[in-house]
Amino acid sequence: AQSVTQPDIHITVSEGASLELRCNYSYGATPYLFWYVQSPGQGLQLLLKYFSGDTLVQGIKGFEAEFKRSQSSFNLRKPSVHWSDAAEYFCAVTLFYNQGGKLIFGQGTELSVKP
């Protein structure tokens, strides 16, 4: 079955430390890949996306993600975390050519930032 897995439910990092959030997908073909961030009680904000081309993509707020086809992964990274990065992060995938644009989301990773 097609699925998206975010193995870490909750991660705590110290302010200024580096961050990596994991995302793995299970699809027969390479999907389109997205990372969204959600602050408490808010909607989702797009951080970055991968459609094709360079497998390292840059996003907003200093985030980047790397697509690794061999590992079916699309991990999100940030070199230095700020307290304002505390939020819930969702990885999402879609296969437009047969899915009509439906996004499939992972369960999310909650990020806490220690001062």
Add this chain to the structure above:
Amino acid sequence: DAGVTQSPTHLIKTRGQQVTLRCSPKSGHDTVSWYQQALGQGPQFIFQYYEEEERQRGNFPDRFSGHQFPNYSSELNVNALLLGDSALYLCASSFHRTGGQETQYFGPGTRLLVL
């Protein structure tokens, strides 16, 4: 440039009632998708509307229905509400592209509580 807007922000209903949620897409967008996000979960796709027709549907019962208007705005209707329908309902808009590579932008959501 206004982003995706949703109304109302919060809603309280009782079991068996019906509810209508509204969404206005981002300027220039013609496609609207609806998602349900239960507490502690990732969003689940309900359906998507393009050219005033339901383009694709997720695994939701017929109690969930929708509509898209000529100005691209959309409504989500839920009949015979159940306690389990309590959730954050997210609307996302995108611009339809032949061949895919559509990016969905989310509104702030409507928080529905069913008592």
